[in-house]
Amino acid sequence: MTAIIEARGLSKHYGSTQALRGVDLNIQPGRIVGLIGPNGSGKTTAIKAILGLAGFDGELKVLGRDPRTERNALMEEVCFIADVAVLPRWIKVTQAVELVAGIHPRFDRKRALEFLAKTDIKPDSRVRQLSKGMVTQLHLALILAIDAKLLVLDEPTLGLDLLFRRSFYDNLLNDYFDKERTILVTTHQVEEIENILTDIIFIQRGKIVLDAAMENLGERFMQLVPAAGNVDAARALKPFYEREVFGRVAMLYDGRKQAELAPLGETRAPSVTDLFVAMMQPAGAAASKEAA
């Protein structure tokens, strides 16, 4: 199958700041991919390159097209919600629906109206009268009604309360996602979306530090809390990260079998949040701990 997004050596610098340093991506159809990294890690720069909003060096194909030169055709099949891509404050709900209907060839007005009917949004309201959560709901209603191949979400729920965040992702899964579609979502709130992702990509200082399918995480990564006498033996197996929890040490391993670790203490599959924290440590922190 052809990749939805394929990047090789994707780089971008702003002046002397290197925002992306040779990123490789291969995102297949039907996946929900989380692009996760701390602020300033290059997430948004990568998204901008994918959407053709900013130039870049290296190779990048989205739906087989070059975002730099074929942006208009691309945007018929790619949808985008970002914390920064706010709906214009002057527009009325009805106008927004009419506008997208008039412009987007793949927009289904009926679907958008059905979705809006389930919310508290009044059709006559202007965006400036809506709460931030409602604006996101309206944006989501517009996007859900577009038959797109790729949906890009850049911190879509930033600043929303828990109820809106939860229903945002629920709606996305129930009303939108199917095997034909691909969702790329960036966030720094990992715990919020780890249950819906099929793949995770960790990005740090413009580099990909992890790119894995969720179903493989359990096999690849293992967390061990060694019994009191086994700490040195556990360290000898070269964990890439360790931290202290309630006076005991928890270690994370990449590529160790459970059978190997189980005799030394309690093992379990680490959560995405555990992995995120471990991998986003400042470079060298893990190594220095090892030396200590």
Place this chain on the structure above:
Amino acid sequence: MNTTFPMLIRREFWEHKSLWIAPLVWVGLITLFFTWAVIQGPGNPHAKMMIDAQSTDQMSLNDRDREEMQNAIKLPADKQETFFAVSFLAIFGLISMFMTFVVFFYLIDCLYTERKDRSILFWKSLPVSDAEVVLSKLAVGIIVVPLGVILLAAAMQFLLYIIVWLRLHGSVIGEVMPDWSFVAWLRSQAVALGVTLGGVLWYAPIAAYLLLLSTWAKNKVFLWAVLPPIALPVLEKVFLGSSHVAEFLGRRFGGYIQEMRVDPSAFEASNRGGHVPSVSDVYNAFHLSNVFKTPDMWIGVAAAVALILVAIRIRRFRDDS
């Protein structure tokens, strides 16, 4: 059918309500003032009495009045049309000049607000090219609004005639008032259309320049639009002693009127002898074809095209992060 461009045009009128509210308010004010003036009649009691007179007996006509009335009644159709042409063009001019200001503010604002309210990424998430967006805004400023002005002026011309007719109806003066001339009305729309076309092309580089500022300026677009044309000639004069910039700007702003070589004598009506210029004198006073023959016109159009291309590029590749 491609509905994108019409939708983009409609969207401008949703966002920039002043484009249609301002002219309606302006026209409303003109109508109110005009109606008040017509009802009030002239301040001079004699003239007022003349206007209100139901029959010639009520008019204390002196010889000169009588002669003028005779002249008015005898006015040939061609000269009656002059009455329409002059008043129609005046109404058109009043609305056009006002809308020039409205369009100026629209053009400096339209590409700036989408960055200011951060909705630009929403617009960019739709399958619309930057060229379509910029051209839709240009089209609003130099095609849609000017055509709207002509339509509005045409309606106003009819409305104001009706108001005068109602006021004078039944009076003696009312009888010598020229009948509504559909032909005169149509013909003056044609003149308005020609003047508009020439003006739009002549001032297109200014419109394009304003759009460019609108998509380029980080803030204070108004100052960017207004300050350089004022400051640069002054600075040039002070530091270089020359005035090339002033000449250049003067030519661009005033050149349209200059090139039309409007002949003011064509409008001179004189009381003495009841001379009224013929309508062809009025229309021929505008040498519109001259404007189209001036190289400056087409240099300006080429400059407008170049400026628009730059504006499209800036919007396409601008990255504010």
